[in-house]
Amino acid sequence: MPPTSIKSRFGSRIRSLRDDRGFSQEELAERAGLHRNYVGGVERGERNIALENIVKLAKALSIPTRDLFTDFP
Template sequence: MTSPSVKARFGSSLRKLRDERGYSQEELAERAGLHRNYVGGVERGERNVALENIIKLARALSVPPRELFANFP
């Protein structure tokens, strides 16, 4: 069995943090200055996230960027 991709693990972390805060994808996207479809694609592991967008998402969630990598060994 193969392990989830890096993009899928990152997306899972993002979704978990978003859910913990009670944000919709649309609300997180607005707080981060990103499009809601982009946030959905990131959460589904379909997008390769740029470093600048990782920082935007972390700030919107009020967490250090390393929190988005909690699913990584």
């Protein structure tokens, strides 16, 4: 089985944190100032997300940016 891509692992981490907070994709996107479809693409590992958007998501999830890169599944 091929290794999981970093984009997929990051997307899974975002989804897990979003689910833990009870946010819908739409709510997370609104809090982060991003489009709902973009957040969905990130969670599915389809987007090569920009650093600015990583910071926006961390703020929307109320966590330090570095915590988005820990506990990858």
